[in-house]
Amino acid sequence: MAAEISVERLTKRYGETLAVDDLSFTVEAGRVTGFLGPNGSGKSTTLRALLGLIRPTSGTALVMGQPFAELPNPVGAVGAALDAHDVHPGRSGRGHLRTIAAAAGIPNSRVDEVLDMVELTPARDRRVKGYSMGMRQRLALGAALLGDPRILMLDEPANGLDPQGMRWLRDILVALAGEGRAVLISSHVLSEVEQTVDSVVVIGAGRLVMQGTLADLVKGDRRPILVRSPRSDELRALLEEQGAGVMTDGRPDAMIVQRSSLEAIGTLAAENAIPIFELTHERATLEDRFLELTGEKGNVR
Amino acid sequence: MRALKSEWLKLVSVRTTWALLGSMILIEGLTAGLVTGLSDIDDLRVRSVATLAIGTHLAIVFMFTLGALLSTNEYRHGTASSTFVVTPRRERVIAAKLVVGLAVGIVGALLYIAINAGLGLSILSSRGIDVDSDTAVNTYLGVGTGLVLGCLFGVALGASLRNQILTVVTGMVLFLLAGTAALFIGNDVGQYFPGEALLALNGTPGADETLLSQTQGGLVLAGYCVVLGAAGMWLTREREVL
Secondary structure: OOOOEEEEEEEEEEOOEEEEEEEEEEEOOOOEEEEEOOOOOOHHHHHHHHOOOOOOOEEEEEEOOEOHHHOOOHHHHEEEEOOOOOOOOOOEHHHHHHHHHHHHOOOHHHHHHHHHHOOOHHHOOOEHHHOOHHHHHHHHHHHHHOOOOOEEEEEOOOOOOOHHHHHHHHHHHHHHHHOOOEEEEEEOOHHHHOOOOOEEEEEEOOEEEEEEEHHHHHOOOOOOEEEEOOOHHHHHHHHHHOOOEEEEOOOOOEEEEEOOOHHHHHHHHHHOOOOOOEEEEOOOOOHHHHHHHHOOOOOOO | OHHHHHHHHHHHOOHHHHHHHHHHHHHHHHHHHHHHHHOOHHHHHHHOHHHHHOOHHHHHHHHHHHHHHHHHHHHHOOOHHHHHHHOOOHHHHHHHHHHHHHHHHHHHHHHHHHHHHHHHHHHHHHOOOOOOHHHHHHHHHHHHHHHHHHHHHHHHHHHHHOOHHHHHHHHHHHHHHHHHHHHHOOOHHHHHOHHHHHHHHHOOOOOOOOOOOHHHHHHHHHHHHHHHHHHHHHHHHHOOOO
């Protein structure tokens, strides 16, 4: 099946600044794709190029194989939420969605349906001025959903959400992808989306760093491993024999292991019948890996 | 049609619209009432027709601003992105804004005329001054057209400039200051400035003889709207939305 979104050798230059540099990637239907990179790495520029809001300097950014502006039914093809602040503060949430629905020929009944989906019905007649950041994010997502689109493009949708809101967003995005939609969400914080995305496109300084699954991103992880065992001295000796670097962690039953892997330590412990209480990468987020991948190129230009 | 409906909803769903129209009515009512009610009776006899156009320069500020907000709110509040994603043929959006500007301009003009005629003319008549009905119709036609064109001017200028404050300030300067300043230093170009064209369009007798005729004034003002409107459409289509 053809990719829902295909970016091919996309380059966008603003004067001296190269915002996007020869970027290529694809986004498939039926999954949530994370579009990751530090602030200023070219994520928003790429999304704007896909939506026909800016013109590429060279290369193409296609939606369902066509430039966005040439799609026969743009609203049914793509639902986009670029910035949750982009609302007239004096308009009600419902009023805001109605102006968009009117432009797209969508009935008002769909507006109320969408408000229900994003759980804003109780606040729908209040002016957006009084909305929290989380409510604005819900409203932006609601606007994107109005046309029941095949593709969702959300720029930093988790920004400003509380943990409850994050879980809600995760559930709804996974459900939407489960219905066969292509969902592309950008973020500069990997931990925000790591439980939501099926695959990732990582960029830094406008260039592609990697495209693959979350597992690909984790592969080659060199972060230290925390091990807790009641027979830690014994395990430590065995690990050091294998060439791993071991440091104590201050607690009598815990140690930090380098130059080894979760699999190797687990196997070694099992072979020697040593109980393990805890075996984990020292930090449970992928942030370090992300920074490792993008850090070199991640400087804002 | 879709864009038109959307633009109309944008206009009526914010309080600013009603606040601007309300302020215009209030100020026009006050001006017309005070001038006709308190002016020296001999003075009024000479200048009675001029009172029909009293306060148009204040009214135009409100109508122009209303038009300017129609276009520039998209950039001021960042809704331009979603507007142009939903309607990728951006010139349609600007065309719809111009039509809505025309409609609200007509509403504003009718309100102005209703207030001025209702209050000003009846006070004049109670003070024993009768205004010739042909003259009144002619003046109101000019004043009304001026207010409609002022609103369209705001939409068109805003679509070209995008920045809200810049648009409003530019409009104020063009309507209230620039022409007068140019005329004052003896430059014939001044009469073609929007503010002077508006004065001519009001067609108040006794107006400065350096002004254009009423029809010419209207045509000059309409010309500005056409040129700026076309520029706004073209620029909106060509410019990137950041």
